Amino acid sequence: MRLSELPKGTDAVVDRVHDAHAADPIAQRLRDLGFVDGEPVRVVAIGPLGADPLLIQIGSTRFALRRSEAARVTVRREAA
């Protein structure tokens, strides 16, 4: 599933980041920020207007991502 569809507070791990188009700088930056296979992620807060942006916890860092950015990341839920 996409990170943008992950329910708030659910633990998941990153599968990979997909380029929205060729040489996508946003996707590259996401990878540099640590959105790589196997990293645990969680949605910790959701913006008040239009449920955007999302606050994503990855490792010990919190990043605010817009839904369109989070949609580039596919995640899988941790086996409970």
Add this chain to the structure above:
Amino acid sequence: MSASTLRIALVGNPNCGKTALFNLLTGGRQKVANYAGVTIERKEGRFTAPSGRVLQLLDLPGTYSLEANSPDEQITRDVLEGKYPGEARPDLIVCVADATNLRLHLRFVLEVKRLGLPVVLALNMVDAAQRRGIVIDVPELQRRLGLPVVETVAVRRGGALALIERVDGDVPVAAAALPDDAASRADLHAQVREILSAAVTMPRQTAAMDDALDRWALHPVFGLAILAVVMFLVFQAVYSAGKPMTDLIGEGFGWLGTQVAVLMPAGPLQSLIVDGLFGGLGTVIGFLPEILVLFFFILALEESGYLPRAAFLLDRLMMSVGLTGRSFIPLLSSFACAIPGIMGTRSIQDPRDRLATILVAPLMTCSARLPVYALLIGAFIPMHHVLGIFNLQGLVLFALYLAGILGAMAVGWVIKRIHRDKSEHALLMELPSYRMPKLRDIAIGLWERGAIFLKRLTGVILALTVLMWFISTFPSPPAGAVGPAINYSFAGYLGHGLQYIFAPLGFNWQISLSLIPAFAARETAVAALATVYAVGGDAGTGGLAHALVANFSLASALSLLVWFAFAPQCMSTLAVIRRETHSWRNVAISFSYMFAVAYAASLLTYQITRLLT
């Protein structure tokens, strides 16, 4: 430059404490705060190591990656790659990493290591890491990274001794330069994971305090309510805490003026000192307390780590008007002054978002407008209490700030319409840990702002005030002239000429005239009005506020307030827009749209108020 000068560059992820470390080492006073992207330029300093060697230190903007995305990140990359014009490649890199956030920061350390330059890793904020129970095995980390590692606490005196000792010793051997490609970049994360599992134990991924605070601060309902209350309290405080001190200072200078008037023979020189200096400058300096109160809150908010939260809450709203959450911090600092605000937009990656932010930043009410607002509000708005707790003068001030914000939203929306831009803009913003603001840092910040204000006062404002006095006094009226002498002066002619343009807005000739020096520095409008009324003999005994009430109507006063909310801002702001965007066209757009908006809004205000009163 002597051969013994070692050139050291401080690099690292945003908000890891590079500038705090720079200040600690060089005794500098560069701005530090708690959000990503405070440092947007390369800053240079030097210090003498215990061995007597002079070390040259470069502070560079933080970046997540050498694949630069924004103008500030590009500076860092260019300096490290030796491509920055006029700047030799550094001899040694001190890579700074936040010890509480190594998973993210070590990746950049590894990326920097591949440049093939000697690198020392400074593990910063080890005190915060200890408090959170994070245990770092430094020898193991050093072995695995293949780099010397030292621990630092940049915010503590003596917190960089280990680093000084290390950089004063032999320059470490550089690792071999490695090529940069997608596969090896992905590999860096795997290496970081391996290093972390071997050298670092973390009881908890995040600080419990941050999680608790964020549950409230980022709550969809309470979060917005908290933000509104915080902003509102700041503006109320500016008025209620600053005003009594302002009055005191104003009275003090008025008294000084009368003392001097007694000591000096009457004549032009007495009039210059009493009317121009004590009357004009004394009125402006009285607003220093208000400006300092405003800066106190801005500095405290910047240090706390709350601002990126506010940006998170407002991102969607700002996006709908063609801006971005990232515009929030530059726009907030524009309340202090638009110049650092416009420069701060360098941390916005998207060029279009950045230009939109630059164009609306001058609409944020800068602190130089505060004297004008405070003077007019104090003179024309009664000191009522509304609903028991709010004072009406504070509310009007708040409304003026709000007018600037709403104006900026409207302009942003129009820019967005014109551009019809469908391309995607990124947010990608890190939210830092909360931090208790340090009184010492705030005190230094306030001191610097106070010094800047006084420098402006004794420089450009003083010069303009003397000039205003001169043109209000000379030439003297011809023999047999009727009417006030000032009508025959240069100022009288100039003001009356300008009044043709501004009469529909309800501005008399004195106001029209004061708009000219205000273009150089906003506060000068106050000094100019004080001078013109004092020279013209209309000031009476009650000071400038009384002179204003006696000489123009409520409608004119409101119209002038609105004019200052939107009018084209000072020359320095336009010069910075030119410098940051490399385009005169943007300066022209900025100037003309603000003139048009200000003229229309003042016209409406004046005509509507006149109908109602």
